[in-house]
Amino acid sequence: MVPISTLHYLVVAAALFVLGVIGVLTRRNVVIVLMSIELILNAVNLNLVAFSRMWGNLHGQVFSIFIVVDAAAEAAVGLGILIAFFRNKETINVDEIDLLKW
């Protein structure tokens, strides 16, 4: 068996990141978009932790805690925007956000 190196963690994190980006760009449901944004953030977390292990210090991990807090706040705000959006448009279809359309 191959020993699990930092690279494996980075690949996984990258894969998660790409999935998250695809989710943001493609999904119709606003909630799913928000969840995809969380996924992106978590992928970044994973990346950071992997590098923390690699370098043997705790900088990555500390920063990760910051990002978790940030993600939580952002999720709260995002949900608040979602609720407001729903109250306006009675739908949670992202395609309906087109007031700036020509």
Add this chain to the structure above:
Amino acid sequence: MLFLNHIWLIPLFPAFGAAVMFFFGRRMQKAAVSAVCVGAVVVAFAFACFTVVEYTQLAHGTGQPFEKVVYTWLGSGDAHLSFLKRDGTAAQFNADVGFLLDPLSAIWLLFVTGVGMLIHIYSVGYMAHEGGYYRFFGYLNLFMFSMLTLVLANNYVLLFVGWEGVGLCSYLLIGFYFHRKSASDAANKAFIVNRIGDAGFLLGMFTLVWYLGSFRFIDVNAAARSGHFAIGDPILTAAALLLFVGACGKSAQIPLYVWLPDAMEGPTPVSALIHAATMVTAGVYMVARSNAIFVLAPTAMKTVAIIGALTAIFAASIGLVQNDIKRVLAYSTVSQLGYMFLALGVGAFAAGVFHVFTHAFFKALLFLGSGSVIHAMSGEQDMRNMGNLRGRIPTTFKTMFVATLAIAGIPPLAGFFSKDEILWQAWRSAEGGIPYLWLIGFGTALMTAFYMARLIFLTFYGQPRMSHEVEHHIHESPKSMTGPLVVLAICSVCAGWLGVPASLGGSNAFGKFLDPVFAHGASALPAEPQEPAGEEHRGLEWGLMALSVGAAVVGGGWAYHHYARAGKDYPEPIAVAAPSLYAVLFNKWFVDEAYDYAFTGRRKVGDIRLGVMGAGEASSWFDEKIIDGTVNGAGWTTRAVATLSTWWDKWIIDGVGVNGPAILARMISYPTRLLEWGLVQWYALVMVAGLLGFAVYYVWK
């Protein structure tokens, strides 16, 4: 002094006659008309005689002029019309209604009223069967009024009033038979040509008043004789020449004589009075009156003399070949007037005035006699159709014969003395050089004798050439017509005896009478009429007299040879000898045609008029098309430019400059806005794409 103080009445008697004719003439009987009008002139003549007698008593030979101002017409009084003279001093513009009697005007007064009276009496008989009797006498009296005003005036302005008045009456009387186009044309011609002269007269008059400060003859003469002005003074020369232009118009000199032959369209008494004895002498009177001015202008005097001499011979040459009896006499008048101006021009003023005096008698007689002939011939005026009348109308014949002798200059009749005095002065004026003026005068005398004798012989001698009906009607004229003829014949014989020169043993009373009028301070004259001729001059004078009498006899004899036995188709000697010369003379040297080409614009080349009128039309065309066209063109150009400018502003500046960028912006914005879908995920995609781009870029680096 009774008559002198009422001298202003003299012109008023005929004026009264004219006024009566104007208001009541149409309803009056012929007898009443005659009584009023002829009576007015008879009274005027009598009054004039008494006045002149009183004047001679008053003046005692000093020739002091008598002046009576009746009324201030123009000028001072309350309305001061002051003006600046040439030398800057102020003067008053003053023209009164005033009357001046001195030897010069006394002579004119006497013969104008005298001959006028005789012609009025003659007209009673002549116009007895004509229509418009009262109109004729009204105009004739109006003429007498104007002429007397002219002669008795004491200043140039009143003289000009009379001048214009006689011109008007001439127009009215020439055009008396206004139904005839030729008569009304002739009247127009007379007035218009006269007017040209009047313009010159006015200019001369104003030059004089601007230079000398006054219109009054007494003032003008005093200023001129004061010695203040040099001989040859240019302004006085100009004034004198301008006044002479006026005299040329009125007294029918070259180039303004053309109206006089046509004026024969009027009735014969008119031709006698106006165009022989009185109106045409007005120019001579005016020049004689202005002698003080002319004496200071030798150039003007020379011009007067030369034009007078040329007119004399020119008109005589035309008179040689005319067939109308009155036309011969008309050209004879022009020629004799030329003599008078020749005399004035060489400084022999008294001789010129003397010739006016004698000429009035024999020329009036000739015209009245020709009227008598025409009357006898039932209106025929062409001498080719006359002949052998001397037995049929003896009184007319005898008086006309006397007049012909007088005009030819046969002594001891009147014409001899006056004409010879002029020729003698003309000879002396040459001062030793070639006497051109005397030669011209001598040639004219020869021609005068010839054509006058031709007139007599064709009319009264030879074979009768008229039709039978006319021949039956030939009769002597009534006493009212022959009476004046006889009186004038007596005058033609005797009048000359008033001016018999010293060389022939006479006292020259006429000349002495006129002495004070023509006395001059600064004398630059070539001829001094009063200078007693020395013994050696006597012989020369007699020789010249003999020559001119000889010329008259030769001319008369020549005419006798050719015309005294003239039959039906008699040959004209000049036509036989020199046909082209005859044609030129017969057509009056084509002067009227020349004037037509040059001035009246009656001749055209295609559509373009010739001469002065053509030039006027050309200038008017130029002004209309080219100058106005330029102005219009400028306007049009301005409008066009404005239109262009508007278009430029509207389409180019506003369209392209202002709207262009706006349209450009819109053009760009249309596709550009299509990019904005408002989709959040699209924005996110763009963000990711950008990020990817950065990453790729850094990796490649």
